[in-house]
Amino acid sequence: MSGSANSRREFLTQSAKLATAAGLATATVAEAMSPARPWGSKLKVTAGPRPRSIGPNDVIRFGLIGVGGQGRHDLPRLLKFNPRLSVKTIADPDPENVKQALQIVKEVTGETPEVYPGFDDWKDKLLARDDVDAILTATPCYMHGPIYLGCFAAGKHFYGEKPLCIEANEADALVEAQRKNPEVQAQIGFQRRGTKLYPEGIKRIRDGVVGDLIEGRGAWNNSWGPLGMANEVAKTWPGRVWFGRRKYSGDWMLEQACHTWDVFCWVTGKAPVAAMGLGRPDVYKDLDPLRDVTDFYFANIEFAGGFMVDFQHSWICPKKDPHNKFNGVFERVAGRKGGILLNEGIVLPREDKGEIETYKPDDGDHYVASLKAFVNSIRTHAPVVSSVETARLATYTGLLVRKAVDERRRVEIKELGYKVM
Ligand SMILES: NC(=O)c1ccc[n+]([C@@H]2O[C@H](COP(=O)([O-])OP(=O)(O)OC[C@H]3O[C@@H](n4cnc5c(N)ncnc54)[C@H](O)[C@@H]3O)[C@@H](O)[C@H]2O)c1
Incomplete structure (x- = not known):
């Protein structure tokens, strides 16, 4: 901000x-x-034009939608590590963020893209341009569904930040849109999927290295709260200060823990069957009475076959925690033969006589790897590493966990009527 x-x-x-x-x-x-939710249930899924065919030596022409913190984090990683990219245009109503994004583009490609400052310009002007092949977009979560549907309808490839979206009907519409527009390369910003680290861990699990899956552990524990506090801007533009409002962010189960759900759904290949939860939406209410996100919760998630995940999410960990006893972000899986630390690249055997395996590949920056994979998919037609279809499972899981936490009970996914079990 x-x-x-x-x-x-x-x-x-x-x-x-x-x-x-x-x-x-x-x-x-x-x-x-x-x-x-201006679009409500009236989501339009269109078979749009086919994207322009782009060869290995062609320049890929980008449009940027949303150049806030994450947009400007992704932008130099996209431009500096992929040759033959051009930025034609930027849509974002925040003038300061646009100014900074223009500086980045100028420094890397030497260009001055056209700026669209209107709230709906991303759809009415930017996506309507014939000279844009691909979109990099990082907007508040509630805008993802319509923007990504708009990209499909306009025949533009896109790298859209996670989560896929924050409503199940949007997720279903996006899967349908991808099916109707198979040549659009649509990559969702789950950067773990762009690495070698995570696929190598998942491969080991699939090869039976840890045996039948029993236990998963995950966490998003941090001391960075409160994030997204109401301020002066929020008086005229509430959706700009969006992290602290569930209707804009989906709450942390959608906005942040989606990374964790994506990993566990990747491990199992499926959405969970049920979740239980407990949490506190009042942690920072003294500072912002309208805040309605769950800054602290626990959840237990059950997958088919008896694999169960224990998950913690906190925004109120001690800042002074030198040995990370409270803070930490991780995904771990244990089975009858041993455990695997997916975020560290280590296999721990169950038996004393077994050997510890450290396989951590040198991935460098996970975002760079992910953005390179996206550009490669545009140029070579290779499948994207993080698809709309797999990202839908993370959105479903977030909605399931949120309901379980809200209602403090075990919720089965079949209660929610989602399309993928
Ligand atoms: N992959 C990751 O690790 C990661 C990390 C942080 C954030 N994110 C995701 O990135 C997205 C953006 O997060 P952020 O931290 O950059 O938020 P931010 O608030 O800093 O930036 C959002 C930007 O969107 C712009 N915007 C709002 N309405 C718009 C409109 N109508 N048209 C065009 N632009 C509009 C805002 O002006 C702002 O510049 C979120 O979905 C978030 O979950 C991903």
Whole structure:
């Protein structure tokens, strides 16, 4: 989130101009710029045009939608490590973020892309351009579903940040859109999938190295809370300060733990059958009474065949924790023959006489690896490493866990009527 007084002033001026132009009161502008679910159940799945055929030596022309923290994290990793890329245009209503993204593009490719500052410009202007082949997009989670559907409808390849989306009907629509537009390379930003580390671990599990799966452990424990606090900008644009509001982020089970669900669904090849949970949505309510995300929860997730995952998610770990007794992000799997630390690349045998195996490949930066895989898929037609279809399982799991935590009970996925079991 940009914090400068200048950019806030520019932003407020822009909102006021919009209000005047549209004959709306400022409150109505705030609504228009932060629609909770404007598309509701009316999701349109279109067979769009085929993307332009791109050969190994062609320049791939990009459009950027959303250049906040993660967009500007991904951008130099995309541009610096992949030759023959061009950035034609940027859509983002936040002037400070746009300014910084323009600087990155200028430094790496020497270009000055055209900027679209309107809230709906991503769809009305950017996706309508004929000179854009591919999209890099990182927006608040509630916008993913419509933006990704828009990319399919416009015949644009896209690297869209995780989660796939925060509603089951959107996830289903996206899977249908991918089926109708098979030539669109759509990669969802689960960067673990772009590495060698995780596939090598999953391969070992599939090869039976740890035996029948019994126990999984995962965590997203950190001391970075509270993230996404309401501020001045939120008065006119509530969806801009979005991490602390469930309707924009989906809550941490969708926004952040989706990485963990993606790994465990990858391990099992399936969505879970049930989840139980307990949590506290009031951890930072004293600072922001409208905050409604679950900054601390536990969940237990059951997969078919008796594989069960114990998961912890906290945004209130001690900041002083030199040995990471509270803090930590990991995915571990144990079976009858041993355990595997998927995020570390280590196999631990069950028996004393067994050997510990360390297989950690040198992946470098996981985001770079993932973005390189995306560009390779565009150029060679190789399947993307993180597809809409696999990402749907993470969205389903997040929704399942969220319901279990909300209702403090065991929820079966079949109660939710999801399409994939
Ligand atoms: N893969 C990862 O490890 C990782 C890490 C952090 C965030 N993310 C994901 O990246 C996404 C963005 O997160 P962030 O931290 O960058 O948030 P952010 O708030 O910093 O950035 C969001 C950007 O989207 C822009 N935006 C909002 N409405 C828009 C519209 N109508 N048109 C175009 N742009 C619009 C905002 O102005 C802002 O610049 C989220 O989905 C988040 O879950 C992924």
